[in-house]
Amino acid sequence: DIQMTQSPSSLSASVGDRVTLTCRASQGIRNSLAWFQQKPGKAPKCLIYDSVSLQLGVPSRFSGSGSGTDFTLTISSLQPEDFATYYCLHYNGYPFSFGQGTKVEIK
Amino acid sequence: ELHLVESGGGLVQPGGSLRLSCAASGFSISDYHMDWVRQAPGKGLEWVGRTEKKGLIANTRYAAFVKGRFTISRDDAQSSLFLQMNSLTIEDTAVYYCVRGYNGLDPWGQGTLVSVSS
Numbered sequence: 001d002i003q004m005t006q007s008p009s010s011l012s013a014s015v016g017d018r019v020t021l022t023c024r025a026s027q028g029i030r031n032s033l034a035w036f037q038q039k040p041g042k043a044p045k046c047l048i049y050d051s052v053s054l055q056l057g058v059p060s061r062f063s064g065s066g067s068g069t070d071f072t073l074t075i076s077s078l079q080p081e082d083f084a085t086y087y088c089l090h091y092n093g094y095p096f097s098f099g100q101g102t103k104v105e106i107k
Numbered sequence: 108e109l110h111l112v113e114s115g116g117g118l119v120q121p122g123g124s125l126r127l128s129c130a131a132s133g134f135s136i137s138d139y140h141m142d143w144v145r146q147a148p149g150k151g152l153e154w155v156g157r158t159e160k161k162g163l164i165a166n167t168r169y170a171a172f173v174k175g176r177f178t179i180s181r182d183d184a185q186s187s188l189f190l191q192m193n194s195l196t197i198e199d200t201a202v203y204y205c206v207r208g209y210n211g212l213d214p215w216g217q218g219t220l221v222s223v224s225s
Binding site: 001034035036043044048050053055089091094096097098099101 | 142144154168169170171204210211212213214215218
C-alpha cells in the first residue's frame with residue numbers, strides 16, 4: 001500500500017506570507033493527488049485535484065504542483081481564512097490514503 | 108447546488124452494527140463513484156472505501172482495516188449511498204463522511220458521528 005507523508009506537521013505563519021506544504025508518496029502516483037482544507041468542526045473541502053487543477057470557486061492564491069512522488073501545495077499570500085489543517089490524498093489505485101495533515105497556525 | 112446528507116450515526120456497543128445512509132441532491136450518483144471517509148476524534152482523515160459507478164466492471168473496494176466488516180452499497184434510483192458496519196470496535200468511533208469520487212473527492216457531506224462504547 002502507498003503511504004503519504006506530509007511535512008511539516010504544523011507551521012506558524014503570518015497573514016501575507018507565502019506558504020508551501022509538502023506531500024510525499026512512498027511510490028509513484030503519477031498526478032493522482034488531491035489537497036483538502038479542513039477547519040475545526042467542519043467537513044473537509046477539496047482545493048486541488050490531479051495535482052495541479054484548482055477546484056471551482058477556490059481562490060487563485062492556492063496552487064498545486066508535482067508528479068510521481070513529490071507534491072506541493074502553495075498559498076501565495078496567506079489570508080486569515082486560510083488558517084486550517086491541510087491534507088493530501090492519493091487516488092492512484094486502491095487503497096487510497098491520506099497524509100497525516102499539516103496544521104497552519106497564526107504566528 | 109450539490110449536497111450530500113448523511114444519517115444513521117449514533118451510539119452502539121462493541122460488537123454491534125449500524126447502517127449509515129447518504130442522500131445526494133443536485134446530481135445523480137449513478138454517474139459517479141462514491142466514497143466513505145472517516146475521522147476519529149482529534150485525528151486525521153481515513154479513507155474507508157468506494158463503490159464505483161455502474162459499468163462493465165463496477166468494483167467496491169475497501170481499506171485494509173475494514174477486514175470484511177463493512178459493506179458499501181448504492182441505490183442509484185434513489186441517489187442514495189449506504190455503509191453497513193458490523194462487528195464494530197471502539198476504534199471505529201469517528202465522524203463518517205459521504206463523498207463524491209470526482210475531481211479528487213468533492214463535495215463532502217457534513218458527516219455523521221458513530222460512537223462505539225459500552
